[in-house]
Amino acid sequence: MAFVLTIAGMMAAAGPIGPSLEIDLSPRAVSGKVEAIDVTLVFEGVTAGADAPLLQIPLVSSNVDTVATGLTRVDARDAKGPIALVLHDVERPVQAAGDAEIGGKMREWNAVRAVSGRLTVRYTVPAHATLPPRGAAPPFAFSNDGQATSGAGHIFLLLPPGNAAYRTTVKWDLSKLPAGSKGVSSYGGGNATASEPLNASQLRMAYYMAGRIGTWPWPTPQRGFFAAWQGTPPFDAQALMGWTRDLYDRYAAFFGQKEPPQYGVFLRYNPINAGGGVGLYHSFVTTFGKPGLHGSDVDEVKSTLAHEMFHTFSPYIEEPAGLESSWFGEGLATFYQRRLPLRFGLITPAKFLEDLNFHAGRYYTSAMGDAPNGEVPKRFWADTRIRTLPYDRGMLYFADVDQKVRKRSGGKRSVDDLMLAMLALNKAGKTTTNADWEHLLEAELGASAVQEFRAFLAGKAPVPASDAFGPCFRSTTRPMRRYELGFDSAVLAEPRRIVRGVTAGSAAAAAGLKDGDEILVPVPQDQIQGEQGARLKLHVRRDGRDFDIEYLPRGETVDARQWELVPGADTRSCGI
Template sequence: MTEPEVALHLTLAPTADAITVTARFGGLDGSAGRPFLQVPRIIASVSGQDYRAEDVIARDERGELRLTEGTSDPEDVGALFSARTFIPARDTVGDVTLTYRAAIVPAFSPRRPGPSFDLRGIDGGFAGTFSTFLILPADLSVRLRLAVVWAFEDGEARGFTTRGADDFTADLTVPELLMTFLIAGPVRTLPEKAGTAPFNAYWIGEPPFAVEDAMAWCTRAHEALTAFFRAPSPAPYHFMLRPHPNRRDGGAATNDGFMLEYGSGPHTEAARRYMFLHEMVHHFVGTLDGPPGSTSWYSEGLAEHYKIKIAAEAKLLDRDAHEAEVRTMTHAYYTSPRLGLPYAEVPGRYWSDSHVQGIAYNRGFMYFADLDALIRERSGGSRSLDDLVLAMVEDRRAGRPYDEALWRAKLRAELGEAGITHFERMLAGDVIVPPDEAFGADLTRVRRRTEVRRLGFTDRSLTNPPLVIAGLDPAGPAAAAGLREGDAVIAFHGAEPSVLHSTEALVLEPEVTIVVAREGGPEPITFATRAGGVPEHVWERREVERR
């Protein structure tokens, strides 16, 4: 069936704190009383613009078009997405033009965990995605003949997106436009005339690292990834950077680029560059079709696997960095309190518990390391995980269904039912112990018992403003000390935000004090975080290699 086609002419007029959007739709017909347009209210935990019907001026060939609000909460995406819809009071006639104002949030205002989709700005520049502010057709199957025009007050300002630089045209589906990143204003760039080079960088604010050096490294990394994944005639890649208030760097990837939110924490150069590689891998392997979060083990696990593999093979980082990153990843996996959680429970809890979110990354990483070793063993070394992944990527480029069913078919063809059983065990939460040389011939596996610390409630209670205790273990030390589910947190001590990715969101002291609001005033509650030991497998450099 042919997708309906709509012409969309967008004029974006930014100021220091907002974008005035004028959108003219041609060929988009609305019926009285039925959802016509929509904007996300929540997308992967990030809030969209809180437009009301009176905030949107709508006109068509008959004149003023009155809109009312509705909501749309598709059953197949759970809590990860909901939309605000707009319903016309009468049938539309001809072209429909909307005018509305999207607010730009100051970059250092409080930041909830989640992808960097919202509009945030600093010093006259801003960045985000179209998903959190653009009002688009409620019918997501619509294809858009898009024209974007920037209208800056400052003649020196420029606008860039992962679809084009300055004014541009494109032919996109609604979801493709939603997941387009933009950065605009007094933007600094590499190269100077960025936009069409194989690798382009754009940033606002003052990154706490040498951007020129980092982007030169990323250019090499992008070349290595392009070669490994055999990308034909690669399109320009766009790396955008903006600041945020958290210590840990954040970000989100899309086709053709990603947004880095650089934090204030003391990251090592290697840790930051592994993150860059992780995000760039997403461009090449993509995301399996399916409800959000249900197949993140694939996209996030492969990004973790190939960031380490490509960095080693292309000599982008040294062996010490390799060993340290493997240890970080494996430690996060074996010490996670959600180690055995069935993957079916992940999507509904993905953005409420960082330990659940980490499953896609750490368990996915371990699964692919173990699968790679299994394929090498069964084939006598003639085949590897690379063969399956490159075949998957070819199917994606050919436009074939790219989903879990395809992955299962590749596994079955490669390993028979043993491959399916291996996959099902990962989904079920069985502990994964890759073989001795799974992470390189110079690393060997050692089994230890590791002491761990636990809060006894979700760590997002202390990272997601407003701070409220949630997920309290009624049998844990925190509850025994007097903490209650739903307590409002005024302050806390003994729990510091972590800067490392793929690790706990908080670094805990042996004791943590939470100051909560009670009827008699602020009440401090102190409890122990020691939770005993857990078995852990550690990959270390062989002693012979250290001499």
């Protein structure tokens, strides 16, 4: 397989010509399996002084190792000939990139002399992940199952530092792949050009998939929805994509987009943590599992699709950067992932309740439910109970605000209006902060709402009113058990998972887990945490012997808030 990404362009239609970039990606298949990708980058208009950073890539992106540590050779040449490169690992300030973040530990290549003229860079990357997963993470790393490969720009694009924007075109050369192969990226199917100039952050937030893949429709449209999947999902992918296209069109109308831009959905198999997803540039990727396991239920996948697609349209808070503001972006997406599909008639009230109670149960049984929001970026990857707070606690907070706005306005206004006001600030180019949200809250609900928001950030549990989710639903309480891993959760986010801190009297200890055991297979927890009866299986090594330990990771019982259908409710009019 080979695919070529070309980025060439102008800073604006009537403006001066800016830098351009052409990226050739030539994967090599052996017996139908894609093994490596030869990458060639051709830059025009890129300059760098002697000993200045020329190319860079994070060492780790959202808990996923990039190709940086495995690159044994990077060749560079400009108009004057070969350029010697010096490798450096540096720490860069973390900055906001939409609702994500960039910076941190970076690998950089410095030119020993000044660069001028056309710059060509060549290197080879594996078409599959070569390092073991660190634990919970988005599906960025290359995966080459099913006579295809796919991965995100996050983990393989070496790009110059800075904020220059490039016109992006993707071209695919599939001559080294099995017959019938296709190539699709976030920019569309086959040869495609991005609708706007893209900076380095946006370029990395694109997805690439090529080989013996499924597509819907084909050829992909110049505008609107398309999809591609790698492998064989345990559900009707064509039907699911038809449902998703309908939801996308409804989202576009809700957000006032008369001509929505091109938007792609990517699906692939995930043996570790199926069912999750991540929003990218005009696209998102989600994963499926084997029949009967997580990620095989089409309704579960629909919920993920509704969540991630919402991110494409929704506002975000830019300062503080990254995970500290994820309560806003992830909380909104979790709130709307069921609210809008129910409003549009695309899910049933029963499915609405199922999704709501999963998130409410996961939060109200969490021993970390009162952790301050400031702890989220510190422990996001180390503890599933912290990682899920922005989603669950954020969702319940927005439900509480929504109910209060509806009540005060007599049903004329809702959290929709506040969310769209924040989006207008984003579109106007303002660097949005918590203060912008507080300004909207005070105008809508008074000063007390600002104090409640600050208490929420400090860890106070949101407690929405019984009818916060509409007239068809009411709150109740049920006895539920807290999630209890039974050992130091940070172990599961480490490259080598050596158990420590086994809790005496825990289910893990009762099942025979001991300090010093090595967990050989990554352990997904986010879904299990929300399922009261889900058992945890650890594949461990002890004294040279490999075996499984399985147990129910639950501790004390608490009364947790849940919601139920109001008896006699007219389920035809539950959406609000």
